[in-house]
Amino acid sequence: MNIVLLGSGNVATHLGRAFKMAGQTIVQVWSRDVEHARELADTLASEAISDMDDINRTADLYIIAVKDNAIRELALTLNIGDKLIVHTSGSTSLQALDGVSGHTGVFYPLQTFSKNKAVDFRQVPIAIEANNPEDLAAIRAIADRISERVTELNSAQRKALHVAAVFACNFTNHLISISQQLLEDENLDFDLLRPLIAETASKVQLYDPATVQTGPAVREDNEIINSHLEMLRDQPELQDLYRKLSQSIVNLHKQTRG
Amino acid sequence: MNIVLLGSGNVATHLGRAFKMAGQTIVQVWSRDVEHARELADTLASEAISDMDDINRTADLYIIAVKDNAIRELALTLNIGDKLIVHTSGSTSLQALDGVSGHTGVFYPLQTFSKNKAVDFRQVPIAIEANNPEDLAAIRAIADRISERVTELNSAQRKALHVAAVFACNFTNHLISISQQLLEDENLDFDLLRPLIAETASKVQLYDPATVQTGPAVREDNEIINSHLEMLRDQPELQDLYRKLSQSIVNLHKQTRG
Numbered sequence: 001m002n003i004v005l006l007g008s009g010n011v012a013t014h015l016g017r018a019f020k021m022a023g024q025t026i027v028q029v030w031s032r033d034v035e036h037a038r039e040l041a042d043t044l045a046s047e048a049i050s051d052m053d054d055i056n057r058t059a060d061l062y063i064i065a066v067k068d069n070a071i072r073e074l075a076l077t078l079n080i081g082d083k084l085i086v087h088t089s090g091s092t093s094l095q096a097l098d099g100v101s102g103h104t105g106v107f108y109p110l111q112t113f114s115k116n117k118a119v120d121f122r123q124v125p126i127a128i129e130a131n132n133p134e135d136l137a138a139i140r141a142i143a144d145r146i147s148e149r150v151t152e153l154n155s156a157q158r159k160a161l162h163v164a165a166v167f168a169c170n171f172t173n174h175l176i177s178i179s180q181q182l183l184e185d186e187n188l189d190f191d192l193l194r195p196l197i198a199e200t201a202s203k204v205q206l207y208d209p210a211t212v213q214t215g216p217a218v219r220e221d222n223e224i225i226n227s228h229l230e231m232l233r234d235q236p237e238l239q240d241l242y243r244k245l246s247q248s249i250v251n252l253h254k255q256t257r258g
Numbered sequence: 259m260n261i262v263l264l265g266s267g268n269v270a271t272h273l274g275r276a277f278k279m280a281g282q283t284i285v286q287v288w289s290r291d292v293e294h295a296r297e298l299a300d301t302l303a304s305e306a307i308s309d310m311d312d313i314n315r316t317a318d319l320y321i322i323a324v325k326d327n328a329i330r331e332l333a334l335t336l337n338i339g340d341k342l343i344v345h346t347s348g349s350t351s352l353q354a355l356d357g358v359s360g361h362t363g364v365f366y367p368l369q370t371f372s373k374n375k376a377v378d379f380r381q382v383p384i385a386i387e388a389n390n391p392e393d394l395a396a397i398r399a400i401a402d403r404i405s406e407r408v409t410e411l412n413s414a415q416r417k418a419l420h421v422a423a424v425f426a427c428n429f430t431n432h433l434i435s436i437s438q439q440l441l442e443d444e445n446l447d448f449d450l451l452r453p454l455i456a457e458t459a460s461k462v463q464l465y466d467p468a469t470v471q472t473g474p475a476v477r478e479d480n481e482i483i484n485s486h487l488e489m490l491r492d493q494p495e496l497q498d499l500y501r502k503l504s505q506s507i508v509n510l511h512k513q514t515r516g
Contacts, residue, residue: 010472069481091474091482110450112457114470123453151450160444161451163486163500168437168451169458170473171503172430177467177510179426186418192368192409193419193426194463195381199370200427201459205452209435212372214268215428216349223327224349228421237506242421244502245429248495252435 007065010113090162217249265323348420475507
């Protein structure tokens with residue numbers, strides 16, 4: 001299968017690698033900045049382009065993996081006839097590709113991608129969507145080549161999944177950044193926290209997260225909570241987050257117990 | 259070595275198991291509720307007690323693993339002479355044991371313990387503290403028997419570590435609970451998020467969390483952020499957390515770039 005990849009960011013990079021490892025051909029990588037296109041294209045034995053006029057019009061699949069707010073504009077500049085085109089966004093509806101081709105779809109890989117960290121793509125859930133069963137079947141066949149976890153979601157479900165992923169990944173990673181800063185303030189090594197972070201994620205592979213909640217908030221140990229808030233008195237933003245998150249834990253577990 | 263364990267919660271349970279697996283003897287488990295004491299004591303081939311008068315006065319080590327606000331009161335009822343006594347709290351100072359014995363210390367295992375989830379204690383960091391080098395050496399020798407990651411911290415450092423752990427573990431687990439709820443609202447399976455959660459934790463084993471931050475906030479993709487806030491309009495608590503955490507991500511990364 002011949003694929004044109006539009007975009008050169010984290011998602012484009014990891015998708016390109018996954019398809020290449022699965023024996024597919026990335027014929028071109030497009031990016032507004034040809035240097036960015038080349039950097040990725042070189043690792044995929046692919047051609048780098050930045051001019052839309054140079055696009056290969058005979059590929060089997062066109063993957064738009066750019067920032068959400070650039071998807072529609074870019075799609076409308078594509079001039080490739082009735083080819084199969086997908087975007088990779090969690091929060092953009094399928095309709096963003098309306099009028100671009102008769103065969104459009106969504107191909108949303110749910111994972112946190114950083115360029116220099118390899119990922120086992122076979123385990124990455126891919127949420128797919130299309131306007132008709134034929135296109136959906138075609139997209140599913142493509143997704144099956146790189147992942148064991150392909151699932152059909154409509155645009156509303158995919159968006160809910162994306163919001164959930166922001167909480168479960170982006171926000172948790174940020175809280176971990178905060179924890180590293182708190183350690184650095186006391187000249188403590190972040191390695192002290194790494195086993196705890198690994199175990200926190202390991203637990204929820206087996207259990208529902210609410211059932212393994214630990215810490216002062218779920219115990220409603222206000223003495224500890226207040227002493228922690230006092231410790232954070234010079235960092236009002238962190239103090240506010242600590243207070244809000246503790247209250248949210250109390251609220252959730254009152255509900256559950258109630 | 260003979261150990262008396264005061265407490266029967268998650269920390270007492272996991273410490274008891276770790277010492278038993280390391281070939282030590284838990285001679286007694288004390289709990290205010292003798293049934294709770296018995297439940298743990300039975301798994302440790304130990305005696306269950308709830309009356310402080312029954313305490314074995316010849317053990318080598320007394321471990322107080324109860325709620326922070328009960329530590330001092332419980333310690334003051336101990337009548338065991340000049341024996342080595344430690345508490346296991348992250349946020350309670352060593353001074354909470356003043357006047358209880360000439361040999362006091364802290365033995366804080368940094369991990370999230372749930373009773374029915376096994377933990378590799380060899381990898382659990384243990385923060386230790388004592389009033390003098392001899393007691394510290396004795397506590398270190400004990401801690402070395404169950405963990406490879408024993409480290410001396412003073413009370414202020416240990417408290418900072420505990421606050422950091424609340425962010426890195428308790429708060430992250432709660433955000434994961436929220437993500438599960440968001441999926442359930444759309445009848446989506448939590449399994450969709452599990453690979454993402456595993457990868458989020460896996461990344462920070464190798465990298466600093468701030469360097470692998472992903473998502474709409476770090477990209478300052480306000481279109482997505484606003485569409486997510488709109489999706490959460492009926493859940494003001496979640497909307498507020500989403501807004502605050504996104505702003506905190508923007509602030510941190512402005513600082514870093516700035």
